[in-house]
Amino acid sequence: MAAFISILVVLVLAVIVYRYWYSTRKVLPPGVRPLPGPKGLPFIGRVHDVPSTATWLKFWEWSQEYGPIYQMEIFGSVHVWISSEQVANDLLSKRGSVYSDRPKIPNLPDNRTSGDYMPLLGRNDIWKRQRKFAHHIFSRAQNESQYAYPTLERKRLLHELLKNPSDYVYLLEAYTGRTISRLAWGSVAPAPQLKIDAFGLLEAISPSGALPNVIAWLEHLPAWLSPWQKTEKARHDAENVFFQQSLRDVHDAASKGEINPSYAKTFLEGKEKGGWEHEEWSYLIGMMAIAGALTIASPLQTYILAMVHHPVWQAKMQEEIQRVCGDRCPEWEDRANLPVVRSVVKEILRWRPPVPTGIPHRLENDDIYGDYFIPGGATIHALEWGICRDPVKYPDPEAFRPERWLDPSFPSYREPLTEFPNLKNHHQFGFGRRTCQGVEIVDQELFLVMSGMAWAFTIQKKKDAAGNEVEVPWNKYTSLLIAKPDSFEFDMIVRSEEKRKTIVQDGEAVENV
Known part of the structure; x- marks a missing residue:
């Protein structure tokens, strides 16, 4: 057994050595040079x-040292980092092919091909088919009552924040x-398992969550030597059961006439006409649900962090809401008249992007950009x-400054303010053919919750027994791919007795809906 393991390790190391040797011997075309970047150690980068x-x-x-596009290696894999929107558009959008x-x-060995x-997914026929279906789902959602769900x-x-503000992380998630x-299944029943x-x-896809995502050659270990493969198989099997059962539950509800508008309902109505298979689309619907569940809670938590540190913008939101909506909570239909709220939403995403490293692309063929290979x-x-943090487009980039979307002196300003700022075509949602298709529902959820919290509560720093403000760290994050601020203490004070009564009445009215 020991001899076998030794041979296996030698073979894996040989593969790494060969890949490193091959990459260093590649001859570049005349007049072309490698991308700049930090020099790495052999094999490990x-x-x-x-x-x-x-x-x-x-x-x-590193991008501030080597420029808006540079490369580095991690265990023989080449990673190219782009910190310029222009460069990202030039490559990821204009050269999307x-x-x-x-x-x-x-750690997710079949992510590119399994569907x-x-x-x-990789850029293949399965991805094209699923993306087309996802577009169909989102188009239908806009024309049905599904977008009433965020308000509900x-x-x-x-109501829950009023009762237990210290549980804000759990409640926002x-x-x-x-x-x-x-939205996915027409019911809240799947939410806990989701x-x-x-x-x-x-955890499975994050570099800090699974070691093979950093040391790629570990994926070649046989299953009996890899605890990561065992964990991933168990996770995938449970996920498969959950997605399949969730779609079957919608089918059973439909047979009883109890179906609600949802992505799953859209699937069932078009299944025969579209030739859609249950297993594939149960996964597609499930993945759309997971994508929404993962990302939206992050900027909502960041909103509370921002209001603790920048109460002046909370006051500006509250003044605007009072002027436009009176005593009622803002609705999605009010958005044209609430540019301050929208500026805070957009600045939250810029100040603390929920996916700060972006979702990676893969270059299929050698390419030349300028004189770089x-x-x-x-x-x-x-x-x-x-x-x-481009200082040209976003002056004073480290500062939380929603006025950059409202003041004509800033490069990011656009008119008319009844429409801008908004999240449409924002680089936060990807580039080219990989742009997120669910931007509108993200925009709606962030607008509704942030405006709702501003209408209902004043968020401020907590004070200790001596009356001193408790400091809140603004630059500590969770370690996974989706960045969320570490939890912290604060005070959330309901703004009036009338608002308290409205929150309680509304909350109790929807408790069992």
Whole structure:
């Protein structure tokens, strides 16, 4: 047994040595040079310099040294980092025919080909088919009553925050899970399991969650030697059962005439005409739900962090809401008249992007950009943290300044303010053929919850027994791919007795809906 393991290790090391040797011997065309970047150690590259948390800060530091596009290696894999929106558009959008693939995730070995992970699928016929179906789903959702779900769940959220503001992380994640469960399956019943599955997938694909995602050759170990493969198989099997059962439950409800508008309802109505298969589409619907559950809670938590540190913008939102809506809570239909609210929403995403490293692309063939050579097979990262800190487009980029979307003196300002700012075509949602298709529902949920919290509560720093404000860290994050601020203490004070009564009445009215 020991001899076998030794041979296996030697073979794996031989593969790594060969890949490194081959990459260093590649002859470039005349007049073309490699991308700049930090020089790595043989075989391991610069993995030892990348911190286990807030990795994007190191990649941003390197971009300030090496420029808006550079490359580095991690265990023989080439990673290209882009911190310029212009460069990202030039490559990922304008050259989408070769930049729209997804890299293989070592801990998720079938993400590119199996059809189980639409946002992570390779650029193939399965992805094209699923993306077309997703477009159909979102188009139908706009024309049905599905977009009433975020407002319904907001009433419950405000009531729960009134009762237990210290549970804000759980409550905000419950809001996103319940809302997307209604959208996906027309029911909140799947929400608890959806949260478990969403976190499990996030761990499976995050560099800090599974070692093979950093040391890729570990994926070649046989299953009996790999604890990661065993964990991933158990996670995937449970996920498969959950997605399949959730769609069957909608089918059973439809047979009893109890079906609610949802993505699953759209599937069932078009199943025969479209030739759609139950297993594939159960996964597609499930993945759309997971994507929504993972990302939206992050900026909602960041909103509370921002209001603690920048109460002046909370006051500006409250003044605008009072002027436009009077004593009632803002609705989605009020958005044209609430540019301050929309500016805070957009600045939250810029100040603390929920996916700061971006979702990676994969270059299919060798490419030349200017006089730089980009090797085929490289993993391409649009570094959102860097793009959001372009000092030309976003002056004073480290500061939380929603006025950059309202003041004509800022480069990011656009007119008319009845329409702008909004999240449409925002680089936060990807580039080219990989742009997120669910931007409108994200925009709606963020607008409704942030405006609802501003209407209902004043958020401020907590004071200790001596009356001193308790400091709140603004630059500590969770360690996984989706960045969320670490939990912290604060006070959330209901703004009036009338608002308290409205929140309680609305919350109790939807408790069992």
